[in-house]
Amino acid sequence: MTAHHLLSLAVWLPILAGILVLAFGGEERPGATRWLSLIGAVLGFAVTVPLYLGFSNDTAAMQFVEMATWIPSFNINYHLGIDGISLWFVLLNSFMTILVVIAGWVVIEKRLSQYMAAFLIMSGLINGVFSALDAILFYVFFEAMLIPMYLIIGVWGGPRRVYAAIKFFLYTLLGSLLMLAAFIYLYFEAGGSFEILKFQMLPLPLGVQILIFIAFFLSFAVKVPMWPVHTWLPDAHVEAPTGGSVILAAITLKIGAYGFLRFNLPITPDASHTLSGVMIALSLIAVVYIGLVALVQNDMKKLVAYSSISHMGFVTLGIFMFNALGVEGGLLQMISHGFVSGAMFLCIGVLYDRMHTRQISDYGGVVNTMPRFAAFFMLFAMANAGLPGTSGFIGEFVVTLSAIQVNFWYAALAATTLIFGAAYTLWMYKRVVFGEVANDHVAGLKDINCREALFLAVLAALVLAMGLYPKPLTDTMHASVQQLLEQVSTTKF
Amino acid sequence: MTFATPNLVPVYPEIFLLVALSAILIADLFVSETHRFLTYAYTQLALVGTAGFLVLGATGVPLTTFGGMFVDDPMARTLKLVAVLAVALMLAYSRSYNQQRGLFRGEFHVLILFALLGIMVMVSANHFLVLYLGLELLSLSMCALIALQRDSAQSTEAAMKYFVLAALASGLLLYGLSMLYGATGSLQMALVSNSILSGSADPAILVFGLVFVVAGLAFKLGVVPFHMWVPDVYEGAPTAVTLFVSTAPKIAAFAFFMRLLVGALGSLVSDWQSMLVIVSVLSMLVGNVTAIAQTNIKRMLAYSTISHMGFLLLGILSGSLGGYAAAMFYVVAYVLMSLGAFGVILLLGREGFEADQLDDFKGLNKRNPWVAFMMLLIMISMAGVPVSVGFFAKLSVLSAVLDAGMTWLVVVAVLMSLIGAFYYLRVIKLMYMDEPEDTTPIVAEADHRILIGLNALAILVLGILPQPLIDLCLASITQSMRG
Numbered sequence: 001m002t003a004h005h006l007l008s009l010a011v012w013l014p015i016l017a018g019i020l021v022l023a024f025g026g027e028e029r030p031g032a033t034r035w036l037s038l039i040g041a042v043l044g045f046a047v048t049v050p051l052y053l054g055f056s057n058d059t060a061a062m063q064f065v066e067m068a069t070w071i072p073s074f075n076i077n078y079h080l081g082i083d084g085i086s087l088w089f090v091l092l093n094s095f096m097t098i099l100v101v102i103a104g105w106v107v108i109e110k111r112l113s114q115y116m117a118a119f120l121i122m123s124g125l126i127n128g129v130f131s132a133l134d135a136i137l138f139y140v141f142f143e144a145m146l147i148p149m150y151l152i153i154g155v156w157g158g159p160r161r162v163y164a165a166i167k168f169f170l171y172t173l174l175g176s177l178l179m180l181a182a183f184i185y186l187y188f189e190a191g192g193s194f195e196i197l198k199f200q201m202l203p204l205p206l207g208v209q210i211l212i213f214i215a216f217f218l219s220f221a222v223k224v225p226m227w228p229v230h231t232w233l234p235d236a237h238v239e240a241p242t243g244g245s246v247i248l249a250a251i252t253l254k255i256g257a258y259g260f261l262r263f264n265l266p267i268t269p270d271a272s273h274t275l276s277g278v279m280i281a282l283s284l285i286a287v288v289y290i291g292l293v294a295l296v297q298n299d300m301k302k303l304v305a306y307s308s309i310s311h312m313g314f315v316t317l318g319i320f321m322f323n324a325l326g327v328e329g330g331l332l333q334m335i336s337h338g339f340v341s342g343a344m345f346l347c348i349g350v351l352y353d354r355m356h357t358r359q360i361s362d363y364g365g366v367v368n369t370m371p372r373f374a375a376f377f378m379l380f381a382m383a384n385a386g387l388p389g390t391s392g393f394i395g396e397f398v399v400t401l402s403a404i405q406v407n408f409w410y411a412a413l414a415a416t417t418l419i420f421g422a423a424y425t426l427w428m429y430k431r432v433v434f435g436e437v438a439n440d441h442v443a444g445l446k447d448i449n450c451r452e453a454l455f456l457a458v459l460a461a462l463v464l465a466m467g468l469y470p471k472p473l474t475d476t477m478h479a480s481v482q483q484l485l486e487q488v489s490t491t492k493f
Numbered sequence: 494m495t496f497a498t499p500n501l502v503p504v505y506p507e508i509f510l511l512v513a514l515s516a517i518l519i520a521d522l523f524v525s526e527t528h529r530f531l532t533y534a535y536t537q538l539a540l541v542g543t544a545g546f547l548v549l550g551a552t553g554v555p556l557t558t559f560g561g562m563f564v565d566d567p568m569a570r571t572l573k574l575v576a577v578l579a580v581a582l583m584l585a586y587s588r589s590y591n592q593q594r595g596l597f598r599g600e601f602h603v604l605i606l607f608a609l610l611g612i613m614v615m616v617s618a619n620h621f622l623v624l625y626l627g628l629e630l631l632s633l634s635m636c637a638l639i640a641l642q643r644d645s646a647q648s649t650e651a652a653m654k655y656f657v658l659a660a661l662a663s664g665l666l667l668y669g670l671s672m673l674y675g676a677t678g679s680l681q682m683a684l685v686s687n688s689i690l691s692g693s694a695d696p697a698i699l700v701f702g703l704v705f706v707v708a709g710l711a712f713k714l715g716v717v718p719f720h721m722w723v724p725d726v727y728e729g730a731p732t733a734v735t736l737f738v739s740t741a742p743k744i745a746a747f748a749f750f751m752r753l754l755v756g757a758l759g760s761l762v763s764d765w766q767s768m769l770v771i772v773s774v775l776s777m778l779v780g781n782v783t784a785i786a787q788t789n790i791k792r793m794l795a796y797s798t799i800s801h802m803g804f805l806l807l808g809i810l811s812g813s814l815g816g817y818a819a820a821m822f823y824v825v826a827y828v829l830m831s832l833g834a835f836g837v838i839l840l841l842g843r844e845g846f847e848a849d850q851l852d853d854f855k856g857l858n859k860r861n862p863w864v865a866f867m868m869l870l871i872m873i874s875m876a877g878v879p880v881s882v883g884f885f886a887k888l889s890v891l892s893a894v895l896d897a898g899m900t901w902l903v904v905v906a907v908l909m910s911l912i913g914a915f916y917y918l919r920v921i922k923l924m925y926m927d928e929p930e931d932t933t934p935i936v937a938e939a940d941h942r943i944l945i946g947l948n949a950l951a952i953l954v955l956g957i958l959p960q961p962l963i964d965l966c967l968a969s970i971t972q973s974m975r976g
Contacts, residue, residue: 071885073963074892114862136888140879147873150918154926155858162926166918173878173914177907184892184903 007080014044018120025113037116045094060483079133084480097123100243118148135194157239164239175219182215200266209271223256237305242349249341266487279320286313291420318399325402333395343380343459364438369445376456385422391466503565506546513539514606521599536602562620568973586836587733608634616748621680651729666709672702682757714746717775727795736835769810776803777909816893821966826886833871856929867949876917882955
């Protein structure tokens with residue numbers, strides 16, 4: 001019985017926990033708020049574990065499907081299900097939520113219960129995004145997610161938080177409204193159904209496909225974000241609180257790429273092929289140009305934000321190679337980036353909580369006062385640079401392999417990321433961590449406490465485990481990726 | 494000479510309301526200032542009674558009476574019920590506001606009931622003259638209500654503007670109706686419709702008349718280019734009256750469109766459709782863009798209303814039963830949201846303080862998280878973001894328009910919603926991200942708080958489970974418009 005409702009639990013448990021935190025965890029009871037949030041987050045993750053354990057690798061069909069009529073007059077269903085593509089995002093999201101709760105444990109001083117509730121509710125909504133199989137259900141989760149994120153950035157963020165929050169919201173809304181228009185169009189084409197799987201089998205003329213592709217593209221490209229609609233991301237990241245940055249980088253960016261895989265490729269395969277040149281060009285610009293931009297940042301968070309854009313360029317590059325290596329590499333890169341960028345932001349958060357500055361020039365010689373922290377930071381920096389043995393290497397390597405099958409120059413340009421990535425990450429690391437103790441503030445730093453060590457150690461273990469043995473991940477993806485590639489190689493008109 | 498008594502059963506709610514409000518008018522004379530609450534209680538009782546008649550007398554089939562001048566169909570019943578509910582909520586929200594400003598008087602309640610009676614007559618009108626009768630009853634009561642704060646120059650100015658422009662619009666409408674009468678030889682909607690269908694009417698005169706009718710209707714709905722009165726009236730009128738103006742009359746205006754354009758002039762759909770397209774696109778554009786520049790929240794909501802009404806017209810102009818049902822869904826959703834928004838403004842106001850500036854919302858989350866959250870729900874619903882009833886209202890209208898094959902119009906509407914999202918977001922921003930300037934504790938009556946909570950909850954619940962309301966609207970429209 002419960003096996004059939006696992007996805008619903010994954011969606012609604014965190015939301016319910018969030019509501020409970022809002023209702024019972026007032027400002028005067030911070031302890032209760034924290035523990036209630038942690039219990040909610042852990043339970044939220046616990047219900048997703050059976051999803052992995054019970055997942056069958058042999059089929060590309062949707063698993064753990066739940067179906068109920070929701071709004072009969074529009075034939076909208078509450079239809080949930082996951083395949084090899086979405087499984088890992090649900091797990092990743094539920095897992096990162098625990099870390100975010102722990103990371104905000106004592107750091108958040110104002111309106112703690114609202115902060116925790118916003119993250120828990122968002123966690124549930126994101127699980128909904130990844131498991132919705134009805135277009136309107138997807139859209140509802142996709143949009144509803146914006147509101148907690150808007151508040152997270154705008155209420156608990158840095159000095160320019162309001163500007164960043166509004167920019168984030170409006171950019172995302174623009175794309176998603178056009179996507180809604182495309183959904184309604186497809187609804188009529190599909191004979192009155194919002195089922196995503198039916199959309200995928202719908203024959204469409206090329207002209208229509210291209211328009212729909214563009215509507216989806218605007219929605220998902222903003223999320224990824226792809227050059228040139230990436231400008232909201234550095235602002236949002238810099239101004240967001242640590243937890244917000246982690247969720248943004250680790251999870252919400254993936255929704256964009258997931259959207260490409262779930263909507264663009266299968267629903268508009270011919271348009272995807274027609275426009276793949278543009279997509280590849282945009283991806284390569286993101287990889288190379290944004291990599292260079294990251295090199296000149298003075299603000300650590302901004303640097304990691306640009307590095308995220310560059311890494312996500314890799315993901316979209318892999319997706320539009322239309323081969324198994326590319327798509328699987330893109331997926332691996334996304335999961336790895338979820339851990340690594342999350343870890344980088346948590347590391348910066350650790351520093352920021354002590355020094356209240358993110359400027360690289362305010363630091364120097366941190367290793368002298370925080371040796372344990374420096375060790376963790378080193379590992380994540382290496383992973384961000386794509387060092388073999390860490391998770392960062394796998395995705396980049398596989399995508400580069402797939403690109404070389406298509407065109408040598410794609411691969412050559414993409415491979416520059418290994419150089420730029422190493423350059424900006426390690427240069428930042430050197431300036432922050434090594435050298436003489438820069439000033440009195442650095443001299444007074446205390447090394448990480450147990451709470452911080454806990455979440456950094458867990459992430460470090462995951463980064464290494466995934467780097468050394470990625471097979472469990474690729475096994476689950478394989479069937480779904482194969483089916484996706486068949487769909488994208490079949491013409492629809 | 495025999496005198497046939499018309500069948501009065503379909504008119505029971507109106508008769509009850511008229512009797513009740515006359516009784517209140519007289520009773521109020523004998524109520525002393527300290528017992529004014531009685532007038533309020535009687536008014537609420539009158540509304541409950543009217544609602545009771547509406548619910549119990551519902552037959553599910555269209556009935557006409559007074560020689561076909563008055564029609565009682567499911568659409569009319571539903572819309573009247575929503576209007577009665579809206580007025581009841583509005584009175585509850587504005588009670589303490591009125592008490593603090595000396596507006597808690599018999600006139601206020603009686604005028605509101607008269608306006609409601611006008612709305613109910615309009616909703617059921619099946620004859621041009623009955624329609625006009627209801628319209629004038631509503632307009633004149635509204636005019637007096639706007640001017641109720643005699644000492645306020647702003648209110649008087651607003652009332653003056655409204656009066657002059659309403660008279661002009663009525664003139665346009667009457668002129669258009671007289672053209673239709675000239676072309677078809679009848680004032681009864683069903684006969685007008687038949688006459689046009691039979692082809693005996695001169696199309697040139699018909700279309701000429703139609704232009705004036707649409708202009709008159711557009712004024713009543715408050716859409717561009719006949720919208721100039723809306724912001725001034727919203728800002729100038731006491732907030733309690735603004736709340737009324739922004740809710741119940743919109744229901745009447747929707748019925749007005751349905752009866753006149755769809756009921757009587759349905760066969761001229763291609764003519765009025767193109768006019769409505771222009772009006773609707775302009776309303777969404779002007780309403781949304783101008784709202785951004787406002788610093789007064791009542792004025793901002795006025796422009797927001799203009800854009801919402803433009804969106805509503807999209808449903809009507811799609812010219813299908815599904816589209817009309819979507820428009821009806823939209824108007825009900827809009828009334829709920831508008832009630833909530835003005836309810837919050839009224840809740841924040843206190844003696845000598847109106848809470849009508851956007852800056853008055855700064856830091857509301859710090860002052861009172863519960864009220865801020867209610868306003869958050871209302872604002873996201875107005876922006877059309879899920880999970881809220883506003884999203885499904887927009888979705889149903891957009892799908893009706895797309896079904897009618899006007900893809901470009903959907904794209905325009907979608908882009909306009911994006912512009913609209915900006916100023917709703919700004920309210921959220923002010924509440925959550927700014928520091929409060931005013932730290933006076935927020936005091937409100939318990940019933941006001943509870944009703945605001947229920948109102949916002951309705952927005953949320955209908956945003957999660959919209960099916961009952963969709964069914965209700967669709968059933969009302971199909972049963973009423975089949976003929």
